[in-house]
Amino acid sequence: MLNLINTSFDNCIKCTVCTTRCPVAEANPDYPGPKQAGPDGERLRIKNPELYDEALKHCTNCKRCEVACPSGVHVGTVIQLAKAKHGGFKKGPREFMLSHTDLMGSLSSPAAPVVNTVTRLKPVKKLLDKTLGIDERRTLPKYTGQTFRSWFNKQSGTQEQFKRKISFFHGCFTNYNDPTVGKHLVSVLNAMNIGVSLMKKEKCCGVPLIANGFFDKARKNAELNMNQFARSLTETECVIATEPSCTMTLRDEYPEVLDVDNSEVKDRIFFASAFIAREFARGNQPDMKPVKLRVAYHSPCHLIKAGGVIHTMELLNSIPGLEVIMLDQKCCGLSGTYGFKKENYSTSQSIGQGIFDQIEALGVDYVVTDCESCKMQVEMNTGHTVLHPLTLLAQSLT
Ligand code: SF4
Numbered sequence: 490m491l492n493l494i495n496t497s498f499d500n501c502i503k504c505t506v507c508t509t510r511c512p513v514a515e516a517n518p519d520y521p522g523p524k525q526a527g528p529d530g531e532r533l534r535i536k537n538p539e540l541y542d543e544a545l546k547h548c549t550n551c552k553r554c555e556v557a558c559p560s561g562v563h564v565g566t567v568i569q570l571a572k573a574k575h576g577g578f579k580k581g582p583r584e585f586m587l588s589h590t591d592l593m594g595s596l597s598s599p600a601a602p603v604v605n606t607v608t609r610l611k612p613v614k615k616l617l618d619k620t621l622g623i624d625e626r627r628t629l630p631k632y633t634g635q636t637f638r639s640w641f642n643k644q645s646g647t648q649e650q651f652k653r654k655i656s657f658f659h660g661c662f663t664n665y666n667d668p669t670v671g672k673h674l675v676s677v678l679n680a681m682n683i684g685v686s687l688m689k690k691e692k693c694c695g696v697p698l699i700a701n702g703f704f705d706k707a708r709k710n711a712e713l714n715m716n717q718f719a720r721s722l723t724e725t726e727c728v729i730a731t732e733p734s735c736t737m738t739l740r741d742e743y744p745e746v747l748d749v750d751n752s753e754v755k756d757r758i759f760f761a762s763a764f765i766a767r768e769f770a771r772g773n774q775p776d777m778k779p780v781k782l783r784v785a786y787h788s789p790c791h792l793i794k795a796g797g798v799i800h801t802m803e804l805l806n807s808i809p810g811l812e813v814i815m816l817d818q819k820c821c822g823l824s825g826t827y828g829f830k831k832e833n834y835s836t837s838q839s840i841g842q843g844i845f846d847q848i849e850a851l852g853v854d855y856v857v858t859d860c861e862s863c864k865m866q867v868e869m870n871t872g873h874t875v876l877h878p879l880t881l882l883a884q885s886l887t
């Protein structure tokens with residue numbers, strides 16, 4: 490029997506809007522685009538599984554097709570599920586390393602200075618390129634010597650003074666790579682008289698696991714996270730995440746892709762900007778000093794899908810003195826682990842080129858985005874430092 494999500498392909502009215510919005514179809518002639526890979530292909534695959542098209546491997550699951558579709562077809566999800574069903578994921582050592590972010594983080598963080606030095610050495614990058622297929626032109630993410638959890642646990646007592654509390658899903662990057670955004674979230678919420686607590690345990694949301702075909706592991710993580718959320722929500726108002734892909738996965742991908750029921754907690758999972766903007770609108774806005782900067786804002790694909798861009802723009806516009814220019818809503822091209830793979834490097838760069846050119850032409854002080862993966866791609870390809878919106882909010886606190 491077909492599940493409901495799979496049958497969304499039947500709503501396709503063949504308008505082709507999705508294909509005009511697909512960054513991969515535009516950059517890579519080998520990819521037929523979402524209409525053909527999604528609803529058209531699904532009709533064929535149901536009749537005969539041998540009609541599965543290998544070209545589906547090019548889809549990055551950016552979800553731009555789903556946002557564009559006027560008929561509500563879950564195109565990206567149809568493609569991911571088809572890849573899972575028909576053996577369309579290549580699950581080698583490279584895919585394992587890129588997707589098991591909890592494991593890699595817990596092994597690398599205690600030896601961060603060594604790992605960070607070694608992974609920047611040219612011979613090491615060449616070796617990773619030749620043996621694993623991780624493109625040597627990519628800059629690999631750095632690890633932090635002190636995880637966010639360990640920083641937070643040392644000062645968690647300061648959160649007891651607040652009557653209101655939220656639970657923070659920090660995600661792998663904030664915990665193992667760069668805790669800055671997590672620290673700034675704590676500062677901003679505390680200035681609004683809201684305390685922060687962490688789940689007793691949390692696992693990777695699963696987005697890199699899904700993107701690389703490790704569905705069973707992603708499902709296990711999802712079950713643990715949902716269990717932890719349910720417990721934590723007995724003591725806190727809601728769960729907040731700062732990473733767009735984590736938010737989208739926790740809210741939408743768990744039931745749709747992993748078949749994990751999140752109905753008990755879904756309405757209490759918020760993207761940080763959405764929660765803070767709602768508080769501001771209700772009058773809970775801290776005093777803010779001017780931040781005299783001119784910045785360009787890049788909207789991440791998964792935040793567009795999760796509907797959070799408007800809230801981030803509201804927050805940025807609430808900072809006195811800040812001039813915000815919104816970049817064209819185009820994909821940066823990295824798409825999590827996709828752009829690290831040697832065979833995707835040129836497509837990834839070609840997708841992002843429009844954004845890089847626009848940034849260079851604007852001559853702004855900083856680029857701003859909510860996504861750590863977009864930050865990596867923009868910093869690698871432009872001469873600009875990329876800040877998180879929460880960093881600017883934290884700077885504006887008096
Ligand atoms: S999810 Fe992104 S890459 Fe995949 S078909 Fe849709 S628009 Fe194209």
Ligand code: SF4
Nearest residue numbers: 501502504505507558
């Ligand atoms: S945008 Fe939606 S309705 Fe139009 S072709 Fe794509 S899947 Fe079909």
